[in-house]
Structures are given as C-alpha cells and as structure tokens.
Amino acid sequence: MKMMKLTYLLAFALAVTLADTGCKNHRPVKVTQIPGRSSMVGEPGVGGTMNVGETGGGSTASLTDFEGMAADHTALAAYTAYFAYDSAAVRKSEGSKIQAVASALNSDSSAKLLIEGNCDERGTEEYNRALGERRALALRQALAKAGVDPMRIRTISYGKDKPVDPANNEAAWAKNRRGDFVLLHPKSGS
Amino acid sequence: MKNNHLNFLRTGLACLLAAGALNLSRGQDEIQVQKQINVLGQTKPILVSLDGFSGEVADVLKFDLYVQGFSFVVPDAAQYQISGTSAGSVQGRVVDRFAKSTILSRSYTGTSLRRQAHAFADDIVQAITGKKGIAQTKIAFKAQSSTGNGEIYVADFDGYNKQSITHDDTIVAAPAWVPGRLAIYYTSYKRGNPDIFYHNLSTGQRRVVAGYSGLNTSAAVSPDGSKVAMILSKSGSPNVWVCNADGTDLKRLTTSSEDSSPCWSPDGQWICFATKIADRRVLAKVPAGGGAMQRIPTPGAPNPTEPDWSPDGKWIAFTSQTGEFDICVLPANGGTPTVLVAGEDSSWSPNSRTLIFTRRAGGRRVLSVLDVFTKQVKDIAQISGSDSQPAWAR
Numbered sequence: 001m002k003m004m005k006l007t008y009l010l011a012f013a014l015a016v017t018l019a020d021t022g023c024k025n026h027r028p029v030k031v032t033q034i035p036g037r038s039s040m041v042g043e044p045g046v047g048g049t050m051n052v053g054e055t056g057g058g059s060t061a062s063l064t065d066f067e068g069m070a071a072d073h074t075a076l077a078a079y080t081a082y083f084a085y086d087s088a089a090v091r092k093s094e095g096s097k098i099q100a101v102a103s104a105l106n107s108d109s110s111a112k113l114l115i116e117g118n119c120d121e122r123g124t125e126e127y128n129r130a131l132g133e134r135r136a137l138a139l140r141q142a143l144a145k146a147g148v149d150p151m152r153i154r155t156i157s158y159g160k161d162k163p164v165d166p167a168n169n170e171a172a173w174a175k176n177r178r179g180d181f182v183l184l185h186p187k188s189g190s
Numbered sequence: 191m192k193n194n195h196l197n198f199l200r201t202g203l204a205c206l207l208a209a210g211a212l213n214l215s216r217g218q219d220e221i222q223v224q225k226q227i228n229v230l231g232q233t234k235p236i237l238v239s240l241d242g243f244s245g246e247v248a249d250v251l252k253f254d255l256y257v258q259g260f261s262f263v264v265p266d267a268a269q270y271q272i273s274g275t276s277a278g279s280v281q282g283r284v285v286d287r288f289a290k291s292t293i294l295s296r297s298y299t300g301t302s303l304r305r306q307a308h309a310f311a312d313d314i315v316q317a318i319t320g321k322k323g324i325a326q327t328k329i330a331f332k333a334q335s336s337t338g339n340g341e342i343y344v345a346d347f348d349g350y351n352k353q354s355i356t357h358d359d360t361i362v363a364a365p366a367w368v369p370g371r372l373a374i375y376y377t378s379y380k381r382g383n384p385d386i387f388y389h390n391l392s393t394g395q396r397r398v399v400a401g402y403s404g405l406n407t408s409a410a411v412s413p414d415g416s417k418v419a420m421i422l423s424k425s426g427s428p429n430v431w432v433c434n435a436d437g438t439d440l441k442r443l444t445t446s447s448e449d450s451s452p453c454w455s456p457d458g459q460w461i462c463f464a465t466k467i468a469d470r471r472v473l474a475k476v477p478a479g480g481g482a483m484q485r486i487p488t489p490g491a492p493n494p495t496e497p498d499w500s501p502d503g504k505w506i507a508f509t510s511q512t513g514e515f516d517i518c519v520l521p522a523n524g525g526t527p528t529v530l531v532a533g534e535d536s537s538w539s540p541n542s543r544t545l546i547f548t549r550r551a552g553g554r555r556v557l558s559v560l561d562v563f564t565k566q567v568k569d570i571a572q573i574s575g576s577d578s579q580p581a582w583a584r
Contacts, residue, residue: 063383063403124509124534125579126364126408127464127495129377129384130421130428130450133405137426155423156383157405161338161361166553 061151066112069184076101076181081139083177086123088134090142098139101181102146113148114182115139117157118164120173125159132157139179230519230528233563235261236318239268247276247307253348254311254325257544259564270318280306284317293317304350324539328583329546330355330365330374331557334576342376344391347539347546347582349557349571355391366409367583368435374581375399375409375418386420388435399437410452410461411435417478419443419452419461430463432478443476444483451496454478455522456503462486464495464508473497473508473520491518491527496535501584502542505562509534517547519562531560531567540584546570548578 079097081090090098105111117136119128136155144150165172227233238260243251251272252262265271270293274282280303283295294317298306308325315323327347333354334340342365345352356362356378363377363384372391377384381398386406389396400406404423411418415435422431427447433440448466455462455475462475465483471493473486488494491510498507499522506520510527515534520527536547549558549569555576560567 061403063401123511124451124495124515126421126451126535129363129405129407130423130448133423133428134448137404137423155404158338158361159363161334161363163338166336168553 061154063154065151066114066154066184068187069112070187071114072183072185073180075183076104079181081179081181082174083135083179085120085173085177086131088131088138090138094142098142098146102143102148104183105143105148105152110186111152112184113143113153114184115153115155116162116180116182117155118162118176118178118180119160120176121160121163121168122173123160125161129157129159132159135177135179139181228563230562231530231565233259235259235564235566236270237261237263237268238270238272238318239263239265241265241271241273243274243276243280243282243307245276245303247280247303250304250307250325250348251311251314253568254308254323255314256566257559257561257568258311258315258323258325259543259561259566261564261566270314272314274310276303276307279303280310282310282314284314308346321543322541324541324544327540329537329557329580330367330376330583331577331580332362332365334555334578336575340575342374342378342389343577344374345570347559347570355389364408364579365581366411367581368411368415369413369584371415375411377407377409386418388437399433399435400431400440408451410454412454412478413456413458417458419454419463419478421450421452430461430476432461441480443478443480446483453498455499456501460499462497462499462506464497471495473506486520487524488518488520488527491516491520491529494518498537498545500538500542501540504542505538507536507538507545507562509536515550517545517560519545530562530565533558533560535579536560537580537582538584539582546580546582548580 079100081094081097105113115136117132119132133155136157140150140153140155143153163176165175236259240251240262269287271285271287280298284293286293294313296313298309300306311325312323324347328344329347330342330344332340333343338361339359340362341354341356342362343352343354358378358380361379365374365376367374374389376387378387384405384407385398386400386409387396388399400420402422402424405428406422408421409418417432418435419430419432421428429442429449430444430452431440431442446465450464452461452463459478460475461478462473465472465474467485473488473494474483475486476483493511494508496509504522506522508518510516510518514532517530517533517536518527519530533547533549536545538545543562545560545562547558548555555578556569556572557577557580558567558569
C-alpha cells in the first residue's frame with residue numbers, strides 16, 4: 001500500500017512540477033534559486049557558515065572568508081602535487097612544490113589559497129570524493145608545516161569528476177591523482 | 191536430513207544461505223517449491239510463458255518480469271501461463287498450469303499502455319510470489335556529460351519517463367530519497383563548494399542543509415525521514431555526521447580519518463559506512479545516536495565501499511574492489527558475502543529483492559538492475575552520457 005501510494009504521489013508531483021513547463025522546455029519554473037553563501041549567514045537551520053574558532057587543530061577555514069576573491073588558476077599550476085594510488089600521503093618528491101607554494105603565499109599576505117583534490121577513476125564516486133578531500137587536506141597540512149597559516153587555505157574535492165586525462169590507463173591515472181593549487185586574490189576595489 | 195529440508199520449505203524460509211544444500215527430487219515438486227527457496231545468486235528463475243501481447247506492452251512485461259526472477263519458455267514448459275491482449279488497453283490473465291487454476295485475470299485502464307503494463311507486471315508478481323513488485327517504482331540518479339557537470343534526474347525504475355530535477359550545469363552527486371516522501375537530498379557544487387541540498391519535488395523548493403567549509407556529501411536519510419547522515423570534512427577529515435532533516439542539531443559520529451558513504455539500518459538504530467581500520471578498508475557501523483564503532487567483516491570481499499542496508503533489514507549490499515568492482519551482498523547479521531556481478535554503487539529496491547547499480551561500459555557508465563536471487567540482470571534505458579549513483583525510492 002505504502003509503495004503504491006508513494007508511486008502515485010511521485011507521478012502526481014512530477015506532473016505538477018514538470019508538466020507546466022511543457023515538453024520542449026524542461027526547466028521547472030518553480031525551482032527556488034539558491035542564494036549565495038553570504039546571504040545565508042545567520043539564517044536558522046541552514047548551513048553555509050561555521051565558527052572560525054571551532055575546536056580542533058584540523059578545523060577548516062570559514063568559507064565566507066574566501067568570498068569574492070578572484071581565482072588565478074595559472075600562477076601555481078607548475079606546482080600541482082601528485083599522489084600514489086589510493087593514497088592521500090604527500091610524497092617527499094612533492095616537497096619542493098610545497099615550498100614554492102608556501103613562498104608564494106608568504107610573499108603576498110593578501111593572497112589566499114584554494115586546494116583542489118582529484119582522483120583517478122579507480123574507486124567508487126563517493127569514496128573518491130572523500131579521497132580527493134583527504135588529498136587536499138593533506139596538502140593543506142603540509143603547507144601549514146611550511147609556515148602558512150592554514151586559515152588562509154580552503155579545500156575542495158572533485159573526486160573523479162574532473163580528470164585532466166580521461167584515458168583508461170596508468171599514465172592518465174597518474175596525472176589525475178593530484179592536488180591543484182589555485183591562488184586567490186582580493187578583487188580590486190573590494 | 192531430507193525431512194529437515196522439507197520442514198524448512200514448509201515454513202517458507204525465505205533465504206537459505208547454504209548454497210547447494212538442497213537435493214530435491216526432480217519434477218513437479220521441484221518447480222512448485224522453487225518460489226520458496228531463495229539463495230543469493232543461485233535461485234532458479236520462475237518459468238512463465240507470455241502470449242498475446244505486442245510492442246511496448248510485451249517489452250515492458252518482459253523487462254519487468256526478467257529482472258524480478260522470471261524466465262520465458264513455451265506454454266507447455268511454463269509453470270505459469272501469462273496471456274492477454276494489448277490492443278487498446280491491457281487485459282491479462284495468469285494460469286497456474288500445475289494447480290490448473292486462474293490466479294489472476296484483470297483489465298487495465300489508465301494514462302498509457304506502458305503504465306498499464308507495469309501495473310499488470312506488479313499484479314503478476316503479487317499473484318505468483320505473494321510479494322510486492324517493483325514495476326511502478328521510481329529511481330533518482332546522476333547524469334553526467336563529458337564536461338564532468340551533470341544534473342540529478344528522476345525516472346521510472348526502468349529508465350523511462352526521466353526528468354531532470356536540477357538545471358544548474360554543475361557537478362552533482364549522491365541523490366538520496368526521503369523514504370515515502372517526494373523529496374530528495376543531493377550534493378551540488380552550485381555555490382562553488384560541494385554542499386548538501388534538500389529539494390522538495392512537490393513544490394520545487396530547495397535549500398542548503400549542509401554548506402560547511404570543505405566536503406559536504408553522501409546524504410542518507412533515516413527511515414523515518416527525521417535525520418540525515420552525511421560526510422563532512424569541517425573538522426579536518428571526512429567523517430560521518432548526523433543532523434535533523436532541516437540541518438539543525440549537527441553531531442559528529444566518527445573520528446576515524448577515512449570515512450565515506452553512510453547508510454541507515456531500517457530500524458534507524460545504526461549507520462553503516464566505509465572506513466579504514468588498521469590500514470585496511472572495511473565496513474563499520476556506529477549507533478545513530480553516537481557510540482562505539484563496530485567493524486562489519488566482509489570475508490573474501492576486500493576494499494568494501496558504498497554500503498546499502500536492505501529495507502527488510504536482512505542484507506547489506508556493497509561494492510568490493512579487487513582491481514575491478516563487484517556488487518556483493520552480505521547478511522546484515524554477519525556471515526560471508528556473496529559476490530554477484532561486476533558493478534558498483536548499488537541501491538536496494540523497496541521490496542529488498544532487486545538492486546540498481548552502476549556498470550562501466552566503455553567510457554560510459556550505465557545503470558543496471560539485478561535480481562539478487564537469480565542474478566538476472568539488464569541495463570535500464572539510457573540515451574547518452576554517463577548515468578551513475580542510482581537511488582531507489584522506497
């Protein structure tokens with residue numbers, strides 16, 4: 001009974017939500033636009049903010065501190081760090097890259113950093129989404145050791161959704177197991 | 191010994207795990223008891239014949255019945271003879287050839303021949319097995335283009351009548367239904383970060399329930415719809431957290447460093463997830479209200495991820511990785527998992543008999559449905575792109 005009821009409900013609501021949009025235009029008219037992160041600050045029952053002072057040395061920085069910054073994807077592109085299969089350990093071979101990124105941040109106190117964690121295609125999607133985050137967090141930790149304030153660094157995981165090489169071989173996988181460094185500048189005039 | 195086995199059969203034991211332990215006499219008795227013996231991956235299909243239907247109705251009936259453990263033979267070899275017509279509307283009947291009786295006879299009306307055929311398929315399954323069928327159920331999934339961006343879709347379980355419920359052209363992930371409700375949680379990168387959204391499909395309204403710094407993903411809704419388990423990295427590592435349906439009362443449940451993919455036990459008491467203990471990837475469970483983590487052994491099935499607890503509480507399906515991926519099913523109270531087919535990221539049907547999962551086909555990913563007892567499997571309808579992360583509405 002319950003299942004049948006749900007089915008009817010589903011059919012009905014999908015019809016309500018979607019039918020009035022017509023066949024050609026699949027965009028439902030009723031989808032609520034999601035506000036930007038800043039407008040959600042202080043809204044009850046909604047995520048989007050966190051206390052910067054939250055306990056735990058590993059605490060991540062507040063996303064609102066990074067709002068409105070301009071992303072420079074090329075400045076640190078030479079320092080992309082690579083990982084072993086199914087590992088989030090920062091390899092010794094990547095040490096000089098960490099130092100170079102740390103130098104760039106230390107020479108410009110207004111700059112911040114976004115670390116993008118990525119995975120090869122071997123691994124289920126949500127496992128890889130967590131693995132990509134662990135890679136980005138490990139690089140953040142390594143930069144903290146190199147003297148960068150971790151509150152200047154935010155992380156994002158793309159899991160296996162953003163491979164640089166979509167091929168299905170070891171050479172491609174090695175290129176995809178990576179952490180990209182994106183330099184963030186305050187937008188001029190702000 | 192034989193008497194013991196027959197007692198098992200008479201009491202209708204649904205699942206007999208000792209594969210091959212039965213040695214039944216051949217002939218009519220064997221066929222008649224088949225529906226009562228379900229062994230993961232080893233159950234023989236129920237033999238039916240199908241006559242009088244054409245076109246879409248015949249296709250729908252064949253698909254719906256095949257993926258629920260039926261196999262098609264000529265009328266003289268069938269235990270159940272299914273016949274009828276699809277001219278104008280669907281009319282059908284089912285005759286039990288051995289009992290020599292008609293167990294179903296019905297005419298269908300409704301929006302389309304396709305819907306009528308699904309309704310008939312559900313009636314066939316109910317009449318023959320006594321169990322509720324899956325022919326009129328819905329799924330949600332992620333459809334991805336070559337850019338990596340995608341949308342969340344809702345469709346009939348066979349992939350037809352699919353509708354995009356997001357239109358953000360961004361990375362999306364991990365749709366999860368609210369049980370018995372027209373609402374879905376999913377991950378979207380729309381705001382430049384993987385955040386968890388709640389989306390009411392009746393009103394189209396949606397909002398962020400977890401938008402913390404770092405990873406917010408893998409939402410799983412409790413059976414009563416009141417709580418959401420998820421993976422957040424806001425404390426410095428990906429861990430299992432739980433909150434109210436609206437995002438309030440957030441609580442961290444695990445402190446291990448490599449957690450992913452939570453799911454709920456149907457009694458709402460446990461949250462099962464993938465983690466790493468002593469340098470090995472394992473499944474574990476933690477009390478939903480907080481408490482000590484317990485390992486769930488999966489002997490013979492290494493590197494388990496993406497668990498999903500069956501709605502009847504009996505099984506945990508998961509993905510094992512040995513190089514390639516396999517769909518495995520483990521008795522929820524412990525035991526040895528059965529490796530069923532190649533694939534990943536499975537989700538249980540509401541009747542706990544069928545799984546929908548992702549299969550890699552060349553450079554694409556397609557969705558496939560699997561009858562866990564007969565191991566009969568078929569891809570659902572797909573037009574282009576890659577479909578993955580299916581979630582069965584239940």
